[in-house]
Amino acid sequence: MEVARGLEGVLFTESRMCFIDGEAGRLYYYGIPIQELAEKSTFEETTFLLLHGRLPKREELEAFKRELAVRRALPPHLLDSFRRYPTSAHPMSFLRTAVSELGMLDPTEADISREALYQKGLDLIAKFATIVAANKRLKEGKEPIPPREDLSHAANFLYMANGVEPSPEQERLMDAALILHAEHGFNASTFTAIAAFSTETDLYSAITAAVASLKGPRHGGANEAVMKMIREIGTPERAREWVQEKLSKKERIMGMGHRVYKAFDPRAGVLEKLARLVAETHGHSTEYQILKIVEEEAGKVLNPRGIYPNVDFYSGVVYSDLGFGLEFFTPIFAVARISGWVGHILEYKELDNRLLRPDAKYIGELDRPYVPLEARG
Template identity: 75%
Template sequence: MSTKTIARGLEGVLFTESAMCFIDGQAGRLYYGGYKIQDLAEYSTFEEVSFLLLHGHLPSRQELQAFSQKLTSLRALPPALLESMRRYPKNAHPMSALRTAVSELGMLDADEDNVSPEALYEKSLSLIAKFATIVAANKRLREGLDPIAPRADLSHAANFLYMSNGKEPTAEETKLMDVALILQAEHGFNASTFTAIAAYSTHTDIYSAITAGVSSLKGPRHGGANEAVMKMIGEIGSVENVGPWLENLVANKGRVMGMGHRVYKAYDPRAGVLEKYASIVAEKQGHSKEYAILKEVERRAGAIYNPKGIYPNVDFYSGVVYKDLGYDLEYFTPIFAVARISGWTGHILEYTRLDDRLLRPDAAYTGQLDLPYVPLEQR
């Protein structure tokens, strides 16, 4: 039998190198390509961060202009895909719709199986551009409305909001969406990123690899956690009910949704950025009730869980932000995907340069050996 050490959940296992993301879970620090997430969220746009994740450096003004123009030119969906999306079941989860749409994009690409570095880069740009269009179109169709064509004069964040809600967003709304997308764009070798790389390591097409990533993100232990936070707020109902609700939760050994993280044993820096913006928007948009409930949960639950290294993560405040931007609960995880597509494609491109090996982990065999075979009629 194997004498190798088992790393449950692949905890602490290193399988490659990466210059894209550094996470210090003990100190609550996060960097993209060497830059603090707080600085990127405050001063950059999603286009700049996507360039950083794909190229390894922040763009010059000329590079950013060319990159943004390229993304803009790739936003529109094939007419055949839009027709298919009209036939998706109205009650299907938007993540299921996204998963199916990405797969169909592959079938509609005559060059689908080209995995050359040049083709992978072009397809990565196309996917980054189209994810927002797919999610926005699905939102409109579920509301019984026609999809809105992308506008070339709007930024990625502003265009996503425009296609989703049918009106041009304010500068404040655009900034809020930019911040949300930047914070969710990358986070090391999380489940969905690892799934996408594992799929791509077989040299399947990038659409299949990204479809695998979308499927992984759909799970409530990963991307679906922000939905759970909003459901938790609904269960609590009011600030006054936080205390009794928490006492019952602790007594029944339940979990506070949006608190705790596999990596962070300190305050998630992304949650700190979002909390600032959530407080501003809550006050201006009149959604202070949800924000006030979360702050009271954070205060009361923190007294119990902070000493154990359990703090709010990025999902704790993201749902309130998405709601203020006009999205219903079921679209919180698709927005996550609209951001994370930059990280997924960036990691696939990086992996092809660094290793490009087929991933093949092992398991410790615990069954029996050399059992006598008994013919079917004698069993």
């Protein structure tokens, strides 16, 4: 049997949720192009789509928004725990631990019936934003801000994180960013969630595993690396020389290239427009200029090899403008991707929830003798 390194090209299930055409640079949620959702939809509506497989009617959407809004508040016990978490902890470690603790606080944790999973999923989707915002406030030496039920998911997240109600433009920026990150097929964290849930563990455990997977710099942490790259370059004037030096050493350009896409990542195209808006409106032109020069210079060598900007390339500039520091970029990713994780778990359970148990090609020796300790030298 041939070994599929990194499980590349291996089909282990069927799904209607997400289709990625890597050669043409296209992404669809339940058949709807991502560009249309990012331009016309909201995070709540897109989440309904991911959980139900269709867009909601007006009254369904209003009811769904209310369902999420009333679930935003955290248990007092959990907030007390937050104050005992080390302030030096990475926000993804904070989120991972908080999700695990939420499970312990749920007396119905072990119930994995379809309806129970759906209700717990709504709870986690609503609370992820509250957890991340509370962590940001505590890191700044401030008290967490209780959620508001009269704001959208994106606006409430920004309000809890920054202490002021966002402008309509800021709300729209966050909404679009969350939609773009909500789902992306069987990436590492989604596969991890499915692998864990296939054992019939509880939802909190499966999502905790997904958060742990997303924390890795080769997955969710890549957008942090892009902003570090911008800081290392420093000025637009230095960008071309920096890229040439990196490429001459055959080093990676962060935010360029994707395992699936051999064309421009469609999410990066939307985020580039948002980053341009941020640069033109709010004066963050230096970061944007550096990224455009890096994209152009690196593209001369990388584009012919099918390597283009991915979703992480421009997202950091948008998050920075919305008031978030570097270490909160990946948690924002999680605030969005929780919808995709829950949607895939619901779908996989309905299919058959077959236990995932891959194999490995054995390349070691057989029938080796046991050498007594005293004879091993």
